[in-house]
Amino acid sequence: MYRHTVFSxxxxxxxxxxxxxxxxxxxxxxxxxxxxxxxxxxxxQKVTSDAEKLEASADHLARMKAALKNVLGRxxxxxxxxxxxxxxxxxxxxxQIKALLKVAEQADISLHEAISNRDxxxxxxxxxxxxxxxxxxxxxxxxxxxxxxxxxIVDEKTTVEVQQPSNLPDAAADVELxxxxxxxxxxxPVPPVVRPPPASPGAR
Amino acid sequence: MKSTSSAAGLLAxxxxxxxxxxxxxxxxxxxxxxxEGRLHPYLDVESRFDSNVYYAAPxxxxxxxxxxxxxxxxxxxPGFNLKVPGERVAVDLDANLDWAQYGGVQxxxxxxxxxLYGAASLxxxxxxxxxxxxxxxxxxxxxxxxxxxxxxxAVISNKNDLxxxxxxxxxxxxxxxxxxxxxxxxTFEPFNECAPGTPSPPASCDxxxxxxxxxxxxxxxxxxxxxxxPRTSAVFAADWFSRVPNDTALATDVSGIEARAGxxxxxxxxLGATVKLGYANTLGSTAESYGTVLATLEGExxxxxxxxxxxxxxxxxxxxxxxxxxxxxxxxxxxGARYALAGRYGARLDGYWERRGYAFVDGSPTADLxxxxxxxxxxxxxxxxxxxxxxYTSRASSFSDEPGYDYTKNEAWxxxxxxx
Numbered sequence: 351m352y353r354h355t356v357f358s359x360x361x362x363x364x365x366x367x368x369x370x371x372x373x374x375x376x377x378x379x380x381x382x383x384x385x386x387x388x389x390x391x392x393x394x395q396k397v398t399s400d401a402e403k404l405e406a407s408a409d410h411l412a413r414m415k416a417a418l419k420n421v422l423g424r425x426x427x428x429x430x431x432x433x434x435x436x437x438x439x440x441x442x443x444x445x446q447i448k449a450l451l452k453v454a455e456q457a458d459i460s461l462h463e464a465i466s467n468r469d470x471x472x473x474x475x476x477x478x479x480x481x482x483x484x485x486x487x488x489x490x491x492x493x494x495x496x497x498x499x500x501x502x503i504v505d506e507k508t509t510v511e512v513q514q515p516s517n518l519p520d521a522a523a524d525v526e527l528x529x530x531x532x533x534x535x536x537x538x539p540v541p542p543v544v545r546p547p548p549a550s551p552g553a554r
Numbered sequence: 555m556k557s558t559s560s561a562a563g564l565l566a567x568x569x570x571x572x573x574x575x576x577x578x579x580x581x582x583x584x585x586x587x588x589x590e591g592r593l594h595p596y597l598d599v600e601s602r603f604d605s606n607v608y609y610a611a612p613x614x615x616x617x618x619x620x621x622x623x624x625x626x627x628x629x630x631x632p633g634f635n636l637k638v639p640g641e642r643v644a645v646d647l648d649a650n651l652d653w654a655q656y657g658g659v660q661x662x663x664x665x666x667x668x669x670l671y672g673a674a675s676l677x678x679x680x681x682x683x684x685x686x687x688x689x690x691x692x693x694x695x696x697x698x699x700x701x702x703x704x705x706x707x708a709v710i711s712n713k714n715d716l717x718x719x720x721x722x723x724x725x726x727x728x729x730x731x732x733x734x735x736x737x738x739x740x741t742f743e744p745f746n747e748c749a750p751g752t753p754s755p756p757a758s759c760d761x762x763x764x765x766x767x768x769x770x771x772x773x774x775x776x777x778x779x780x781x782x783x784p785r786t787s788a789v790f791a792a793d794w795f796s797r798v799p800n801d802t803a804l805a806t807d808v809s810g811i812e813a814r815a816g817x818x819x820x821x822x823x824x825l826g827a828t829v830k831l832g833y834a835n836t837l838g839s840t841a842e843s844y845g846t847v848l849a850t851l852e853g854e855x856x857x858x859x860x861x862x863x864x865x866x867x868x869x870x871x872x873x874x875x876x877x878x879x880x881x882x883x884x885x886x887x888x889x890g891a892r893y894a895l896a897g898r899y900g901a902r903l904d905g906y907w908e909r910r911g912y913a914f915v916d917g918s919p920t921a922d923l924x925x926x927x928x929x930x931x932x933x934x935x936x937x938x939x940x941x942x943x944x945x946y947t948s949r950a951s952s953f954s955d956e957p958g959y960d961y962t963k964n965e966a967w968x969x970x971x972x973x974x
Contacts, residue, residue: 430726528850528868528886539925539947539965540698541958542606542622543707543759544749545663 400465403476407458410483414451417490421447424493439496443489450489454482580937580974591638591645596973598631598650606963607656607664608746622961625664626657635973642681649674652697667746669710671697683727689719698745703910703921703951704876705758706958708745713738733776734793741768741800742875758958766801767875786819789830797873806880808873810836814848828852834871836881842914846871846883860894872910879919879953882910900931912953919953941969 421444428436457478464472583592605624633650652671656664673695680688693715700711719734742764748755757763775793782788792813799805816830832848852866866888874880889905904927911920929943944966951959 528852528866528870528888537697537699538701538923539945539949539963540604540708540745541705541949542961542963543608543667543746543958545608545610545623545661 400472403461403472404465407461407476407479410479411451411454411458414447414454414483414486417486418444418447418451421490421493424496436496440493443493443496447486447489450482450486454479454486457482580972583974586636586638589638590640591636594635594637594973596633596635596650596971598629598633598969598971600629600631600967600969602627602629602965602967604963604965606961607667609957609961622957623660623664625661625667626659628655628657629653630655641683644677644679644682646677647675669698669745671710673697685723687721687723689717689721691715691717700740700742701872702874703923703959704874704879706756706954706956707758709758709764710743710745711740712743713740728782729778729780731776731778734774736771736773738771738773739768740771741765756958763804766804767799769797769799769805769875771795771797771873783819786817788816789818790815791832799875804877805875806841806877807839808836808881809839810834810844812848814850816850818852824856826852826854826856828866840881840914844871844881844913862892864888864890878915879912881913882921883913884908884910898933901929902931903928915953917953919951921951921953921959922949924948937973939971939973941967941971943967943969 421440424440425437425444428440457475461472461475461479463469464475583594585592603624603626606622607625607627608623610621610623629652631650631652633648636645636647638645650673652673654667654669654671656667658665673693675693676691678688678690694713696710696712698708698710700709700713702709702711716737717734718736719732721730721732723730744759744761744764746759748759757767773793773795775791777789777791780788790813792811794809794811796807796809798807812832812834814830814832816828818826818828818830820826828850829852830848830850833845834848835845836843847869848871849869850866851868852864854862854864856862866886868886868888869884870886871881871883874882885908887905887907889903891903893901895901904925906923906925906927908923909920910922911918925945925947927943927945929941932940934940944964946962946964948962949960954960
């Protein structure tokens, strides 16, 4: 009796354990699965040829370095402002970005070697670069959030300027009482004068 | 002349073309070209009753019987305000004309006191956040109000005050060092004609005499502010000053140095204070050596975001355009209370007391001034502001009891400002 199952029994006559139809089906699934995986790892572009892989890897590295430069700028900004909280926050992101960039640069070198040796490991090295870029992009965004979280803390460095109409009734002006124009006192009253001459001969 | 007027006409035409109304609603102003600058034309109308505009001169040889005369004065002030904000350069320009019309309510003769005044101010700030910035301020004012106490009556003062500062902010702005230069020019004109038959007219109504009492005052120095806590600073200021009268026979040339150091800032979240101590000396420029301690004490209670009270005392010195009463030591007390309600209404109470003690004069004469001024403000709409106020003024002098030196007055006013 013949039963069509995925893993068929071995017949004494030397028939295959797995049917050909089943084998083709599995192969097709594996191919589709690997293609999907490649698309996820490379972001939004499908890289097929070796030349494209090298070009895309170089682009990823350039963008990662730009992100590093951007976050370094934020560290410098926080250092100038002597804001320890802000500095710690951005430094944490910077450390991770540096480590990821190191990994990506090493993977880029390995990618070049693999391609020149026609080594199938090129795909894995390229994936490393792409993953590092995705993570660095996320960290750069987090460093922006880090600044954003601190923006509402009003201290001597972070200022919020509100321009309001000058003619509104105000609670007070933030100037010292005896500084600037007030140094000489407020507008003084007009002293009385001796009776002015009459406007016309008939007037009193 | 013709080319100048043509150029002015061309400039006016260009400005008119560049001006595009950003929003039709009054209060928004007129946007200039594509810039952030906005021009706000305004009209300020004030009706003020002054209980003591002038006094009747006693007849020659008659008994001194001062009859104070009050009047209603209507001020019409058309003007404009131009504000151009910016990080690199910010400009604030304000100018207005002021026609003061005396109503002749109690006596017709006071209508002759009606005159045209004016005021203008220009502020230019460059690189506000830069390591080195530049601040230029110029204020001009022509009005019958002057800080000089030696005149026996009102005079018209034309005063221009130019100030240039260059703040240097090394290391992010916690420390600001600002070299500065100030030039003040004041000239005087008679407010009214001398009463007929006056044997020796006082300086306040003598145009020739007054024109020679004008002066230039120069100041050059620097101030430093170190903000060692978020809202607290150590301050230091020192400058050299020189007051140069137009005619040294009628007023004395005084120059010297002054310096102050102290602290200013918040003591608690609701209490602020300023304490400064210093010294001034005329460095032998006066007939006798003169030096005085300078002191400032200020306290401020921040009851809430919308209410606060400030009180301050200051001990300093000043100069007057007079050959005898030319240098004085002054004590001033200032009170300021503010209350804002809903961002549309406000109440203020201002108080000011000053005593000037004249140096180098026998008998140590003094002159006192007291002024109490409560006001209520209301923003009726985005473009209409209303102010109702009252002021009581008392002036006394130990060296003279003439009505120009010793008087009281009550003022009440209603003011409306329409701003486009």
